[in-house]
Amino acid sequence: FSSVTVICRRRCHLINSALNAEQGPLTPSQLSYAVSTIQAGHIAVIDDFLPKSFTSKLREDASNLYSQNLFEADGLASYTTTKTFDPNVSRQVLKSASWHSIPLGDSGTRRSFGTKMHSLRTQISSPLLRPTLKTGTLNYQTDWPDIKKKHEISYTRYSVNASLGRHTDEHCEMLKKREGWVRPTRRSVSWLVYLNDDWSVSNGGELRCYERKYNVSGKVGATEEGDLQVGWLAGDKERAVFLDARGNGYGNMVRLFVEEGGRREYVTGEFPADPTLYLAGGVGVRVFFNSDVLGRAYQPLEPPKTPSDQFLKSPTLGYETVKDVLPLEGRLVMFDSVALPHEVLECYGRERWSCSGWFHEDQQEG
Numbered sequence: 178f179s180s181v182t183v184i185c186r187r188r189c190h191l192i193n194s195a196l197n198a199e200q201g202p203l204t205p206s207q208l209s210y211a212v213s214t215i216q217a218g219h220i221a222v223i224d225d226f227l228p229k230s231f232t233s234k235l236r237e238d239a240s241n242l243y244s245q246n247l248f249e250a251d252g253l254a255s256y257t258t259t260k261t262f263d264p265n266v267s268r269q270v271l272k273s274a275s276w277h278s279i280p281l282g283d284s285g286t287r288r289s290f291g292t293k294m295h296s297l298r299t300q301i302s303s304p305l306l307r308p309t310l311k312t313g314t315l316n317y318q319t320d321w322p323d324i325k326k327k328h329e330i331s332y333t334r335y336s337v338n339a340s341l342g343r344h345t346d347e348h349c350e351m352l353k354k355r356e357g358w359v360r361p362t363r364r365s366v367s368w369l370v371y372l373n374d375d376w377s378v379s380n381g382g383e384l385r386c387y388e389r390k391y392n393v394s395g396k397v398g399a400t401e402e403g404d405l406q407v408g409w410l411a412g413d414k415e416r417a418v419f420l421d422a423r424g425n426g427y428g429n430m431v432r433l434f435v436e437e438g439g440r441r442e443y444v445t446g447e448f449p450a451d452p453t454l455y456l457a458g459g460v461g462v463r464v465f466f467n468s469d470v471l472g473r474a475y476q477p478l479e480p481p482k483t484p485s486d487q488f489l490k491s492p493t494l495g496y497e498t499v500k501d502v503l504p505l506e507g508r509l510v511m512f513d514s515v516a517l518p519h520e521v522l523e524c525y526g527r528e529r530w531s532c533s534g535w536f537h538e539d540q541q542e543g
């Protein structure tokens with residue numbers, strides 16, 4: 178009986194989510210492509226998401242606000258090839274709070290774009306099985322500034338010769354003590370809409386994504402309970418490794434696990450959430466695995482961060498494939514904010530404009 182119930186529940190869930198499918202900017206086939214691609218930890222690319230008449234207005238608004246000195250360097254500024262911030266060769270951002278500010282620039286155009294992205298967030302929530310993506314419905318007449326609580330949107334400008342080093346957009350604080358649960362939401366789906374007319378291969382500026390080469394089974398990014406992914410058990414059947422930081426006093430001690438057939442299987446014992454273990458991009462935790470074989474198969478998501486780490490051979494070599502995506506006008510890309518490392522290659526001959534954003538889901542309860 179119980180297995181029949183399980184199957185029925187699954188079917189009902191599938192039928193319900195199909196029936197409840199929200200209207201939104203993606204066609205049914207674009208939606209199913211985007212969902213399966215994001216769930217596999219890859220990048221979904223949807224061309225002509227915005228018509229030229231719309232991107233040109235956004236581009237004009239962005240460059241107008243840039244010339245008013247409203248853009249600033251953000252936390253990723255030092256992720257460049259030289260690791261230093263140079264205002265002449267830089268990536269600068271109009272942050273979400275300014276982006277949503279009604280008195281600034283062409284906020285009418287931003288509002289109608291924001292509405293479209295808001296309905297995309299609602300549309301993708303159920304099929305992606307991330308129910309809290311769509312909570313917090315907002316009334317745009319009165320609540321426009323509040324949107325940033327569930328949805329960041331910003332403009333980004335790369336000057337000629339700017340680039341952005343490899344990173345992920347959301348990560349589990351390795352020291353997930355009390356602070357790890359303070360914020361109510363976290364980044365779940367990263368998206369970009371590019372605003373560059375007549376961009377060509379010779380202009381560079383590709384978004385380079387490091388997708389896993391082999392098939393991934395099960396969830397990526399986070400579990401249903403909201404434990405975030407920190408790495409992979411590499412092999413021809415890839416398994417995401419998640420961090421359980423809830424035991425023993427809010428992350429003083431943590432454990433890593435994989436999911437097998439919906440059940441969690443711990444691959445390490447408890448170990449202290451000590452930041453020095455993560456200096457070499459996280460390979461230090463290998464010693465805590467239940468066996469040498471598991472430890473050797475472990476590959477952290479995060480790249481090595483300190484200059485001395487750069488000398489270490491990348492532990493992910495051979496298990497990733499590179500996908501380069503040009504920042505073409507009107508193109509939308511979406512990917513999991515936790516699972517997919519990416520970078521932006523150097524731009525040549527011209528500046529590069531985009532609208533970038535992150536759909537948030539609720540943070541795990543502590």
Ligand SMILES: O=C(O)CCC(=O)C(=O)O
Pocket residue numbers: 253333341346369383384504519520521531533
């Ligand atoms: O501009 C892009 O294509 C990617 C930017 C990015 O990775 C980020 O802002 O986090």
Ligand SMILES: [Fe+2]
Pocket residue numbers: 344345346367519
């Ligand atoms: Fe990013």
